[in-house]
Amino acid sequence: VILAAESRTRFLAPQGWQGQIYAGEGWSPGAGPTLEVFDKSSGERIAEVGTADAADVARAAAAASKAQPGWAAMPAGQRREIFIRATELIAENHDELAEWLIRETGGIRHKVEFELFKSRENLLQAAATTTRSLGEILPSHPGELSLARRVPRGVVGVITPWNFPLVLALRTLAPALATGNAVVLKPNPHTPITGGLLLARLFEEAGLPAGVLQVLPGDAEVGEAIVIDPGTSMISFTGSTSVGRKVAVACAPLLKKCVLELGGNNAYIVLDDADVDAASSAGAWAAFLHQGQVCMTAGKHIVHRSIADAYAEKLAVRAEALRVGDPSREDVHLGPIVNQTQIDRVQSIVDDSVAAGAVVVTGGRHEGPFFTPTVLHKVTTDMPAFTKEIFGPVAPIIVADSDEEAVALANTGEYGLTAAVRSSSESRAAAIADRLRSGVIHVNDQTVAYETWAPFGGMGASGNGDAFGGPADIDAFTEWQWTTRRAEQTTYPF
């Protein structure tokens, strides 16, 4: 294990977790095969982690079920302290955690700083959630107290992706824990450390009672076992639409609630009266941040015909100014694509679209894992660059002749995660925004934005209508219970 030798590795010193999973009452050897973890830029092996098998999942879910009632009953002020301590631990170990995130996710320093900042925000938000009121007093009979209250769902199975592994796990497990649930977490096998074992260490150090959090690295089979295990009462899944569908199908016969946060192909609409220079700046950010490996990436730049060429040109100038390389060795704007399968996929979407008539204004190639920021002009609705979620640094430009056509293009396809509209007329842009089928919409901004207190969730094939964040957390992780109580015992006519 390379990082073990580095003195700056303290909080995540591998001797604490190497070959282990965080199941049952704490660290224990996983029964699944060992999983190698690679630096996404250099391909260097940086660690080996343990993985779970189906029996580990059953053991973990049983331990979580056992620990959950005690956790829910713990005084709110004490539970809040644990989230505050976890927030402090991220700050205290910031440099070490940043290093792991850069190497394991291939993120540039800016992305990693953002992820750590939003992770702390999630924990602070969860701290506040522990002291929220969770119900209402209902009208009732004299002498009777009638309460509508929100109670924890029990054990939440959390399954997460690799692109923002730390914050996307915290986005769901922090509010799930804060509302009194236990959690069984399975990170993506590409990021089992920053998406999983790091969280086990964090909550272990912060004083979360044993058993309340279980962390089980593993592959799809471990995910499937978590979904169907009778010990998990709900599933929170973040990942691709195709896997999300499988999770929904597995939950259906079990009548198990699932919250699905899935893929996107997000519309970025630039109207003819928009400031083209500003639009190209925001468009470059939305297209190229984290190599386009963001669910909120601007996937369709829908630009009015009169300014489309100027927009393409300005976006290309910005793309060409971006440096691409290994973020742990140099100061770059874009790091590597996560793996070879994904590189091949991005390249084939670009090549197939070009073969169908799209024009490469800049980019279109990769060297090793580093894909050059790419601007594709003259994209049409039949091309894969328009129909697919690319998940790479590619900005497809589609021309629209009217506001009506821009709305139609934005609403084409099954996704509905985020969207943005730009115009010098706020009311004109807002009128378009009101017609978009999208869970998140920004006027005069771009598609990539996240606040821990705002409800975030996709429509259509981007989710199943649930969301996380602020008020949505209570809906997601608790359920209604009606309860009455009175001092006198009742009698009835027969």
Ligand code: NAD
């Ligand atoms: P993925 O669907 O391949 O994997 C997600 C998780 O599901 C992983 O942990 C994986 O091991 C697990 N898994 C795979 N098969 C499973 C099965 N049959 N049962 C249960 N679990 C299973 O997605 P990914 O490649 O990790 O992430 C990229 C995708 O995630 C993109 O489509 C992106 O848009 C989406 N995403 C969405 C959001 C959002 O908030 N909507 C956020 C980030 C990423």
